[in-house]
Amino acid sequence: MSLPRIVGFTANLQRPSKTRALAEAVAESIGSRARADIRLFDMVDAGTGLGAAWSRDLLPLPARRIVEAIEAADALIVGSPVYKGAYTGLFKHLFDFVDPNALAGKPVILSATGGGARHALVVEHSLRPLFGFFNALTIPTAVYASDADFRDGVLVDDGVRARVADAAGQLVAILGARAQIHAPAALAGSQASGAFATAGR
Secondary structure, three states: OOOOEEEEEEOOOOOOOHHHHHHHHHHHHHHOOOOOEEEEEEHHHHOOOHHHOOOHHHOOHHHHHHHHHHHHOOEEEEEEEOEOOEOOHHHHHHHOOOOOOOOOOOEEEEEEEEOOHHHOOHHHHHHHHHHHHOOOEEOOOOEEEEHHHEEOOEEOOHHHHHHHHHHHHHHHHHHHHHHHHHOOHHHHHHHOOOOOOOOOO
């Protein structure tokens, strides 16, 4: 049985990055609960040519590979820093190239970072509607972290870390239920208890 493929994509333009660190915390929390193939990408990986592309065939190869990975994933972790009250333009630009049918029913953890608490609703007012267009299954618990929630680039706030754990648990529960539903009937009884239980990255 192949491992579920979980792809993370964040809109940070540099590393180290709080947005990337938040996605890494989510990925680590998922990995502590389930065996999964988890791969994280960001704008640094997409390259500088993304903004100049106005059709998919003009995407630079690194950006095209990210779009393909997003479409082929079983679940997503997405995140963006907040600029002017919303996700970044390049984040939206990349998702403009994703097949509108590719994310239907796909579990997605929403995350964002900003300078302070006043940007926290970006996950509900901007990110959730975007993935609603794709008919994606956005996880109920979204994660927002402000600058004060990090220390030396590491997420340390207990409240935010609790939300990370909640979101990861919800995603794993959905993928685990789907794995059991799709297991062959003869194996379902023996595999259900252990098919999605061991930690791994």
